[in-house]
Amino acid sequence: MIILDNVTKIYENSAVGVKNINLKIKEGEFVFIVGNTGSGKSTILRLLLKEIEPSNGTIIIGDKDITKMSKESIPYFRRELGVVFQDFKLFENKTVFENVAFAMKVIEESPRNIRRTVPNVLSTMGLENKARCYPKQLSGGEKQRTAIGRAILNNPSILLADEPTGNLDPKTSWDIMKVLEEINKNGTTVIVVTHNQEIVNSMQKRVIQLKDAKIIRDVVKGGYEE
């Protein structure tokens, strides 16, 4: 369960990130967050990642109030989340295998475990033949699959995706969205920020629409706009 209770984020330059957000997302849900540029979508994801602190309100993830979490426990908290971005954020000097494996290195898993687990995830992502490639040798879709592979490697309970198809062509965007849906079917809560109207309209998932830092629409099954 994710609960945002009256959450406001005012940035240091007094820009309003989000204002008085009330939101509940149940375990295993698939949620689209839509809205214009600057409406506060990324701010919500960054609050959930504890990359930024809310100016007001409380955020509960699972059974933890993350606004009261100590600095030392942030890394361990983040290991229960997966996150992917529009720009993939891959290590350019590491291969696909190493990029994915890094998520396990960070949590100090044994090389044996890493060698056993990573190939499974690569094949789930359809990247078996790309294991030794570097990011610059990959297509956009393959890069995003690598990033998703890294994000789900440690079986997170929540996957956050900030415009994951923003740099991809329509067909590849569909592929990636199908991958995210598949991950959701296996029980992971998936929250996707997107501008892709066609996909949102056809998938008929829960849609939360933001405008000027506020939620203006929250429907259980819906399209990109009313």
Place this chain on the structure above:
Amino acid sequence: MKILSFSHFIHEGFESIFKNKSMAFASIATTTVCIFMLGIAFLTMENIEYNVENIETGINITAFLDENMIEEEIDQLKGIILKSPQIESIDYVSKDEAMKRFIGDENLPNDPELLNDLKEDNPLRASFEIKLRNNKDEQVVIELLSKIKQIVKINTPKEAMQLLINLKNFIQATSAVIIIILVVVGVILIGNTIQLTVHIRKNEIRIMKYIGATDWFVRWPFVIEGLFIGFLGTLIPLITLFFTYNFFVNIFKQALSINEESLISFMPVLEIYQSLVPAALILGLGMGIVGSLIIIRKHLRV
């Protein structure tokens, strides 16, 4: 920290050095210069102190005796003075001996007539050359001696000594200041190098933090990079100084025309290195660690 992660950190740290060879080279060069200067200051200081100590322990108080004393009286007096615990030994220098020493002085004009006159009517006094157990007791002993009637004059090396001690303190303070400045400069320069690496890897640090890396997981490769830079930057000047020390000592000896009998002598390099190596390593490695930690600190707030 697990062993497995340690090998990961070493790998990452070295990879970063080889990816940024020129920057790594620049900081190794900087550290080398710092430690080189430290080494030179250290070698100089150690030798000065060594010689000051030598001179300090070799110095006597000279007490001149009343001309009218006869041998027995002199022996008696010597026995009395020797009883005080601060005094280690007393050498009696008779009038004749004093004259012999005086004439033996190479700097005297070689005028046989004058020397003959001097021998016939010896103007020099007999004296005790008193060696102390500890130079600190000098004042006590002087007071004691000045109470004895038969002692007409006391010469102490006090002023010369004080000059030497002042010189030693001055050199010590100056090198301390120079070394502190060098260390600060070194830390800043190493910090700059690592800052470049950190800058190149800023995105990577962000990604690591998103994935749930602890601060130390992110830090270790940079610390190892700094340690390696500091280590090489210490090793190079230490080895260089080790093999050039004797060469420079010989140049000094020639320049100052110092021979075997001279009061001034140089410490063997191995003896100095017993304290220089740990000092240089602590400083060099410390500079590397501090440089890397300071820089990375501000990039960890993701």
